[in-house]
Amino acid sequence: MNRNGIVSVFALGGLHEVGKNMYAIECGEDIVVIDCGNKFPDESLLGIDLIIPDIFYLIENKDRVRALIVTHGHEDHIGGIPYFLKKINVPVYATRFTLGLIEIKLKEHRFLRESELHEIHSESEIQIGDMSISFFKVNHSIPDCLGIVFSTPEGNIVHTGDFKFDLTPANNERSDLHRMAEIGNRGVLLLLSESTNAERKGFTPSEQMVGDNLESIFMKCKQKVIVSTFASNVSRIQQVIHASKKTRRKLALLGRSMVNVVGVAMERGYLDVPKGMLIDARDIHDLPPEMVTILCTGSQGEAMAALSRLSTGNFRGVDIYPEDTVILAAGPIPGNEKNVSTIVDNLYKLGAHVIYGSGSSSGMHVSGHGYQEDLKLMITLMKPKYFVPIHGEYRMLYHHQLLAESVGVEPGNTFILKNGDVVDIQNSVARSTRTVPVGSTYVDGIDVGNMEFVLRDRKQIAEDGMLMIILPMSRENAKMLAEPEIISRGFVDNNFSELRKRMIRIIQETVDELHAADRYSWNVKKKQVKRLISQYIKERTKKEPMIVPILIEI
Amino acid sequence: MNRNGIVSVFALGGLHEVGKNMYAIECGEDIVVIDCGNKFPDESLLGIDLIIPDIFYLIENKDRVRALIVTHGHEDHIGGIPYFLKKINVPVYATRFTLGLIEIKLKEHRFLRESELHEIHSESEIQIGDMSISFFKVNHSIPDCLGIVFSTPEGNIVHTGDFKFDLTPANNERSDLHRMAEIGNRGVLLLLSESTNAERKGFTPSEQMVGDNLESIFMKCKQKVIVSTFASNVSRIQQVIHASKKTRRKLALLGRSMVNVVGVAMERGYLDVPKGMLIDARDIHDLPPEMVTILCTGSQGEAMAALSRLSTGNFRGVDIYPEDTVILAAGPIPGNEKNVSTIVDNLYKLGAHVIYGSGSSSGMHVSGHGYQEDLKLMITLMKPKYFVPIHGEYRMLYHHQLLAESVGVEPGNTFILKNGDVVDIQNSVARSTRTVPVGSTYVDGIDVGNMEFVLRDRKQIAEDGMLMIILPMSRENAKMLAEPEIISRGFVDNNFSELRKRMIRIIQETVDELHAADRYSWNVKKKQVKRLISQYIKERTKKEPMIVPILIEI
Structure with missing residues (x-):
């Protein structure tokens, strides 16, 4: 195929599914990859540990792949990176915090030294072939997230990453409305925007709500407080630290990923922990219980994680006693409801107060993904000619399409793609008529394949x-x-x-x-x-x- | 054990779980069993078809088991009956509609002729040994439900069955407040009350809400309407019939249990279907689509049920076309969310309008189980001295206990039991100090065991x-x-x-x-x-x- 003057966009993961996000932009002969995530198998995939994108097409075109750009550090955006780099070892571009998490992963795979990692920030610019690539800050449930602008000879292509518009975030990392407005004014040919919450009405509630609620619960607690949340949700963790400080509690961390991520966040300046607040879990018994907060992994009911083991009395050295308070500061991801319920049940049996709920109903969780009004705001700011909803099951992409039309994208100018479907842009006209081969790749122990x-x-x-x-x-x-x-x-x-x-x-x-x-x-x-x-x-x-x-x- | 003058109560299923309900009352030498349900295995029980109560204790005391009384016809109350009767063939007492469903089950197991079935109603009285047993009407999401009063020498023991207080039900089957007030006035020693929704605040919304919403959706639809709900929810089906009548639609039934249950309901007078409304599914093509309603099974995402097959274009002779409307008139039971989502996705891919949601959020479903205020009303009416919350996971029983105390049950007079824990009542004092052996019994194909x-x-x-x-x-x-x-x-x-x-x-x-x-x-x-x-x-x-x-x- 003569690719002269053609710009193409496609996904190798992330469409008609939630997870294993991977997108690619081809500009002439150059291919740039965006994100490389994993997803976790459902019960029908017996014994499978992970699912990662099928990169057959990229391997076939290995010489043309120039870079991997990573929007943020969640597993569904970075979990496949070691497997990808072992096959196609291109330079990786990501922000400081995201790189910290990628490095942990590459170390585990003993591939860190072989990798070429480049730190970028929202003001960076990268030139690859005919593309110049720039960035804009977005707010999400992990620090240091970027959206990406690809300036191509055909026009600008924008990839939002994951985002919401939180005007009172806990970490001062607002989505950069002014920059987005500028980008929109310069003209956007094609917008790829995330669809996770396209079915939910209104704006996503602010992280501030969680902070306020945490504080008032902490005030009431007379014994230990145990908070479980995603290790990567540094804002949430920061608010647990604030609430602990206000109530004169020390903080112990349980769970490998909590220790890892908090380590990266402190080291790189994304988390403000008062001196002397962090204590070793083994030392909590030296303190009266009303002076202890425990922050732990396992909010999704994972059987081997800290919260599950605490709930069954199987965490060596740490016990939950009657009148302790356990806060699940994270909603269950669809499919995890049952495991989470079992843990809540076991915590009640230990006599604990348990604060839990689905979505933001408990007041202890807000989503990191924009609801319908956030999504409409993004499309309104970007004013794209063409629109491709990304990240999500079909119904989410479908609802996102309706939202795009409601704010002025021409009917017929939205493409609901499947993984492998290609949008080709030539003479500023976008068409989707061909596909690249794609499937799923399974990881079982150390083996990777079909x-x-x-x-x-x-x-x-x-x-x-x-x-x-x-x-x-x-x-x-x-x-x-x-x-x-x-x-x-x-x-x-x-x-x-x-x-x-x-x-x-x-x-x-x-x-x-x-x-x-x-x-x-x-x-x-x-x-x-x-x-x-x-x-x-x-x-x-x-x-x-x-x-x-x-x-x-x- | 000399059982002279002792009344004992225990569960062989239904506590610390949702499903396989089975309770027993022992009065002197006589044992009466209440309900015998099943539950469905989670994914960890590979290849298991069903879980039923472990009736080892009853088999050991076979000669003392006098009767099985069934409160209503849901699977978690009748699904284990054929297995039970094959081991302990005692007389079964149930209402007319419930018996209809039990008969279908016994026929499938080729055990109908061997069984001794007795029809009862809310005015019936049964004398077994020193117990006289009477009943009261309750409202739930299936017709003809009963609560039970056991008058024993020690005092009255009340078992609520499953219930809510719906003052505007679709079927005119209200919970009998006046009878309950009378029972409460005569004195209740021990109340066993169901706990399914003990975590939810307020009163359960009325079935009337669903009827109103169904009607307004039907009015707007210009093509086929497909409604999926529980086959046993005859009230919901009645409302679909009303809405179809108002919009001049004929009704086709898809799915074996839908055909079976609607058959029983019509035959026994629980469902009012206008003459000529029911048509064969094969004949829907003879009608313009705006004259067709389809009522089908599979609202829980079951892979082999009608809705799932419709959503993938695999239902012979019936297709879903763009602009058809599919209503999921049943919330997903915890654990089924993912399968339901997949179906919703596939329906969107076919171009259908889909109306769905969790709980009552879509307006197309209300729970059949009382929320906190319903539960408080039951306890207030019954004024029991002792209270045993039944039907539910530990956290539900726990919250139900708090509700009981909030309306006047003495702290210390509530027993949160496990399956097998026995409450012994002697001289009007209840104690729980012993257990009977109990586990779970698995059904795999035609084999039953551990x-x-x-x-x-x-x-x-x-x-x-x-x-x-x-x-x-x-x-x-x-x-x-x-x-x-x-x-x-x-x-x-x-x-x-x-x-x-x-x-x-x-x-x-x-x-x-x-x-x-x-x-x-x-x-x-x-x-x-x-x-x-x-x-x-x-x-x-x-x-x-x-x-x-x-x-x-x-």
Whole structure:
């Protein structure tokens, strides 16, 4: 394809899903990648640890990939970076805080020294081929977030990153309205804007609300206060620190990612912790309980995280006592509701006061993603000719499209894309007619790949178990030399011994019949045994265990 | 135990959980059982179809079990009945509508003819031993619900069943306030009251709200309307019928349980369907779309139910077209949110208008369970001396206890029980000091039991797969006769052939060493091979597949 004068935009992750965000801009021969996130598997993906974007297209065009630019440090934007860089080791551009989190990740993968990391800020400019790339500050639930402006020969393309407009944020990091207005005035050809909360009416509440509520709860508590939130929500953590200071409490951190992220945030100046406030978790017993705050991971009900272990009395050295107060300062992400409920239940059983709720209903959480009015404000400021809603399930993209039209984007100028769908821009006209190949890549332990077969096997065995049928065959004449052996795992039958007898008869008859019919092939026998046993088991037990016939030649 | 003059109350299901409700009252030597429900497994119970109460205690005391009384026809109150009756075939007492649903269930289990079913109503009285049992009407999200009064020599024990106070219900079935007031005036020793919504403030909204909203949506729709709700919510279905009538639509039913339950409801007079309104789903194409309503199952996102199949274009003969309207007239039960979202997404992709939301936020659903003010009203009417909150997770029981105390139940007179905890009442004093044995019973296909081992196996294989190691051993000297064979299922490794070579070497060395040390036992060899291979695989791949060594003697 002659790419002369063509600018293309597509996603390799993040569309029709929440998570594993990855977008790419191609300008002539140059490809710039935006974000490289992961997402967590649902229960149907048995044994899978992570899902990351499928970068087949980028690997095929490796020589043209010039840079990875990262909008912010959430897992769904950085979680795939080590896997990506190991395949395509291009320079990475991100802000100071985001780089701190990326470095932790690369260290864990032992790939930090091999990586080329560049610190940028909202005033930076990068020139790549015909593109000049600049940035603007946005507010979100993690420090140091950027939106990106790609100035191309065809016009300006804007990627918002994740954002909301919080006019009273806890960290003084406002979305830069003035800069956005300027960008809009200079002209935006195409806006890519995030859609996570496109179904929610109104403006996102301000982080200030949480601060006020935390403070009044802290005032009332007569014992320990335990707050669980996302480690990356430094603003929220800052407010816990404020409330602790006001009520003369010391602060202990529990959970690896809490310690890691607070470390990065303090070291790089994103968190203001009064001297002497931080204490080691082992030292909380030296203080009266009304002088202790604990900040911990696990607000999503993760089984191995600090809050879950606290709730079952399994955190070494730290116990929750009656009249302690536990605040879940984070709403459950869809899919985590049940695990969170179990933890709340266990905390009540320990006698704790528990403050929890979905969304912002408890007053202890506000979303970091803009609601409908925030989204309309962004589109209004940018005044784009073309609009591509990004980050979200189809229904979110759909509602975002309606919002765009309501503030003046021409019907027909919005593209609801799937991962891999390409928007090509030439002579300032955008069209979406082609795709690049894309799927999902699974991570299972240290292995990375497609794993379709393996998952199919796991599912069948998980559902109904497995029967191994060992067929001892004669090396000379393909007759059975002894009774077949049947071994089961994960298979239930209340009357297995009778079932076994019957199976052995079926196997023997099958082998004898085939033999009598001069069909000596072991493979034919194996297949036939598998078919007839599956059929018999299904009729008799209504189950479909995996049947594995194993031929042993003797 | 000499049970003279002792009245005991306990649960075999329904406490610290939502679902599989089953309670028992023992008065002297007589045991009466209340409800026998099921619940659905979460994803951790691989391959399990249903969970039912563990009735070990009742089987041990089979001769003393006199009756099963059923409060209403929801699955979590009747789903375990066929399994129960097959073990303990006592008379079943339930109202006309509830019996209709129980009969369907017993027919499916081919146990209807063997069962002894008795129809009761709110004026019925049953005498069992020293107990006389009477009833009172309650309103809930299914017709014909009862609360129960057990008059025992010790005093009156009241079981509320599931209820709310809806003063403008769609079916004219109000909770009988006057009867409850009378019961309260006669004196209640112990109240067992349901706790499902004990965390929610205010009164439950009335079903009337849904009716009004349905009607105004129907008025606006220019194409087909598809409504999905619980088949058992006959009031909701009645309102869909009203709205269809007003907008001159015919009604088609999709989904087996919808057809079954509407059948029972019409036949027994609980549903008023205008003549000629019901049409066969195959005939909807004969009508203009603005004359069609479809009522279907699957509001909880169940993969095989009608709505899910409609949303993916896989329902034979019925399609959803752009501008059709789909109403989810049921909130997602916790745990089902994700599946419901996927369906909503797919419906949007088909171009449908979708009306959905959690709880009553869409205006298309109200809960059938009383909120805090409903619960306080029940306790106020009954004025019990002792109080046992039932039906719910611990946090719900806990909040219900606070509500009871807020309306005058003495602190210390509430028992928050677990399944199996017994409250003994003697000389009008209640104590909880002992337990009866209880667990969970799993149903997998046609098998019923504990299945702990099987589940453990399934989990291990589902997580990391399985390696079968076939060891061909000599019959004479326990030496290995050939190279071991390794078969894997559900196990991933990007470099399996190298791994296999290494495993074979480990196995051969292990067997040789043991042999050299005069340890000929096959079992020792098998165990050692399993241990060393597990260890090697874990080190090398960070995974823990199930290792199954299989000895073949030749």
